[in-house]
Amino acid sequence: MNVPGLLLPLWALLSTTLFSLIDARDESTLSTIYASRLPRKHKHKPVFLFSSKMQAQSPEKLYRIVLDKLRLSFETILYLGSLAVYPGMPLVPLVEEVHHQDLNKKILIALVAASTLLCGIVVFFSCYWIYRLRKSRKCRAKCKSDDVAKRHTLSPIADKFNLLRMAGKKGSVAAMEYQLLQAATNNFQEDNVLGEGGHGCVYKARFSEKFLAAVKRFEGEAQDIAREFENELHWLTKIQHQNIISLLGYCIHGETRFLVYEMMQNGSLGSQLHGPTHGSALTWHLRMKIAVDVARGLEYLHEHRNPPVVHRDLKSSNILLDSNFNAKLADFGLAVTSGIQSKNIEISGTLGYVAPEYLLDGFTIASNSEACLVAMPQLTDRSTLPKIVDPVIKHTMDLKHLYQVAAVAVLCVQQEPSYRPLITDVLHSLIPLVPLELGGSLRVTEPVPLALPSH
Structure with missing residues (x-):
């Protein structure tokens, strides 16, 4: 509320009213100037009119009266002419003293009334401004207290999470409160378990009706938990790609640690292939x-x-699928950078999914039949x-495409690292096998089904 801005036009209005009263006084005064200039004894007597008494006088006396009247009229004309010639002549008071006193009293009363009104307006707007200021402060304090009270309630992530951003880092993630995760997972009930990992379970977390996420809990030996937790947090904070899982936040509660990921509605590739549906939702083109x-x-x-970054634990359970079956890599707890600094790193991962050169004491995939990823002879025999x-x-795919995929697979599992193709070569070999509608370059004449009917 701009109080000075309102007082200025009010003061102008009052000033205009006062000046109008003064101008009215001057005009009423000037209107009587000519009458007041005449001698008092002749002010109320007509100059050229003759009464019945004058007509009864003798001719001689009547002649004198006429001369007196003419002389008075002439003096009046001369005086009025002098006013036109000398406008700066001092003026005789135009009204009676009583009239002046009455007009001055009216002006004084008007001034007092206007000043009182102006003061009242100033006081009113001042009180109103103070009231609005106090109300605004109370509203801000109430909103702040409401935010504190809602820290542990469930609502959209953008408004209700108590997030502590890692300042100054691109792609930073949020520190979330344990109570919020506890409420979103219904106290980590078994009904909300999405899967199990090497160090704990992954839970479905519902933060609102429209926002779901996956919460991974790390449990086990403190040293292993801390290493994998920090490693995955480190990599997923730096890595941002459409085919790599997005990390939304983390939480440390005592000895237990949590990572919060974007929700992948279709679970993992492993659960799709080996779960209750046995891959019935995945067509050849989707695969x-x-x-x-x-x-x-x-x-x-x-x-x-x-x-470069080496995942070191790439398997079907760490390939997650969203609602449109877009695949994203997950579980970067064992990821390392390739090069000299990573040659002496302790071997970790799932046997059969790590490269043979990462195994200790010359242990290779080929020397252990249980760890074999693929059956080499069958991949090379087209019959x-x-x-x-x-x-x-x-019987749902072109056999030529099947042979091409088998050839790429054989190259990728060669014992000698130098025989294996670069991942870029693998990518360019597979893109022509994927229809345009699914992000590839294959042109098909028939509509591409997104999923096979369930059996």
Whole structure:
């Protein structure tokens, strides 16, 4: 409320009223100037009119009266002419003293009334401004207290999370309160378990009706927990790619640690292939799309990161699928940078999914049949290759495409690292097998089904 801005026009209005009264006084005074200039004894007597008494006088006396009247009229004309010639002549008071006193009293009363009114307006607006100021302060204090009270309630993430951003770092994640995660997972009930990892479970967290996330809890030996937790937090804070899982936040509660990821509605590739549906939701084209998505994520890690990043635990359970079956790499707890600094790192990961050169004491995949990832002879024999295809998608693909995928797989699992293709080469080999509608370059004449009917 701008109080001075309102007082200025009010003061101008009052001043205009007062000046109007003064001007009215001057005009009424000037209107009587000519009458007041005449001698008092003649002010109320007509100059050229003759009464019946004058007509009864003798001619001689009547002649004198006429001369007196003419002389008075002449003096009046001369006096009025002098006013036109000498406008600066002092004026005789135009009204009676009583009239002046009455007008001065009216002006004084008007001044007092105007001043009182102006003071009242100033006091009113001052009180109103103070009232608004206090009300605004109370509203701010109430809003602040409401924010504190809502720290542990569930609502949209952008408004209700108590987030502590890591200042000055691009791609930083948020520190979340344990009570919020506890409420979002219904106190980590088993009904909300999405999967189990090497150090704990992954829970579905509902922060609002429209916002879901996945909460991974780290449990086990303190040293292992701290190392993998910090390693994954480190990498996912730096890495941002459409085919790598997004980290939303983290939480440290006593000896337990949590990571909060974006929700992947279709779970992992492993759960799709080996779960209750047995891969029935994944068509041949969708499987090729998932392979291309994984290759794109690995290409980013290997070719566009400096130094390159090695995942070291790439398997179907760490490939997550969103609602549109877009694949994203997850679980970076064992990821390292490639190069000299990583050669002496302790070997970790799942046997059969790590490169042979990372195994200790010359232990290789080929020397342990239980750790074999693929059956090499069957991949190279075109006559037996269709027999190992998943029955769900059998007879649904072009055999030439199947042979090409098998050839790429054989190259990727070569014992000698120098024989293996770069991930970029793998990507360019798979893109022509994926329809345009799914992000590839294959042109198909028939509509591409997004999923096979469930059996």
